[in-house]
Amino acid sequence: MAEKISSTLAQKAMIVTLSASCWSGRMADKEATQELLASKAAAKTAGSFIKVLVDKKHLKDVRMAINSMRDYHNNQTMPWDNNGGRLLPSSKYSQYTMKLRELQRELEAAVTIFVKNYDDYVTESSIALGDLFDKEEYPFAADLGTKFFLDSEFSKINEAADFRVDIPEEDREEIKKQIESKVETKHADSMEKLWKRIYVAVEHMTEKLIDEKGIFRDSMIENIKQLVSVLPALNILDDPELADMTTELKDGLCGYTAKELRTDKVLRKDVATKSTELMSQIEKIYKKS
Secondary structure, three states: OHHHHHHHHHHHEEEEEEEEEOOOOEEEOHHHHHHHHHHOOOOOOOOOOEEEOOOHHHHHHHHHHHHHHHHHHHHHOEEOOOOOEEEEEHHHHHHHHHHHHHHHHHHHHHHHHHHHOHHHHHHHHHHHHHHHOOHHHOOOHHHHHHHOEEEEEEEOOOOHHHOOOOOOHHHHHHHHHHHHHHHHHHHHHHHHHHHHHHHHHHHHHHHHHHOOOOOOOHHHHHHHHHHHHHHHHHOOOOOHHHHHHHHHHHHHHOOOOHHHHHHOHHHHHHHHHHHHHHHHHHHHHHHHO
């Protein structure tokens, strides 16, 4: 079983690690911190004063591009390792890389505008910060580009068949079994997190459906639809329970608009009953896993 899981995953998926960086426009001011703590007779460990070098509104578009990619990355993949690597179905590779390039262009455009206006932002901050302003704390405009980036790194899933080190056959087979077992364990953990992700999404929708005074936004339905749309690709090993749940979610929760659910109380109650039933089913599978 472990050998089949390892082999299938190696053929149908890959590991992708997203790296992103954004200059915060903030820094701790040690001198101001010492003065503040002393004036309040507070211990040195009581806190620190964080200085706003550039108003956060000027970095809004930059952060938006990076956060959009992080959200997309997490939606299209499954957790895999403790180093930030996530499982990406091979069928999603082209779509994923196309979206990454699109958001990289958005990031580059936002950074270009930020750098172009950087000197004005610094001047603005010199007024806002008063005596706290220190020009030496600001990076040079020419160096700012290196402080913003968005990139992904792809790697293959370790497969026991690839292990061909020149050691005794008995030892080699034992190591292969360890590789297969580790991949199987990682996939089981990944599936457990996926079921939890589904449960949380349905739970959130159920709570809003039941609460007659709750605000039911269009994004609520869109979030469920988006999750359901990606589940077939994330079902890399063709788990029948996940396939059945995907169908139930699609048929039971995704066939209505937010407006219909807001205005039709009978429909809203029926869908709330269905979502509650689905939560119970998901919970049983989740706990079993």
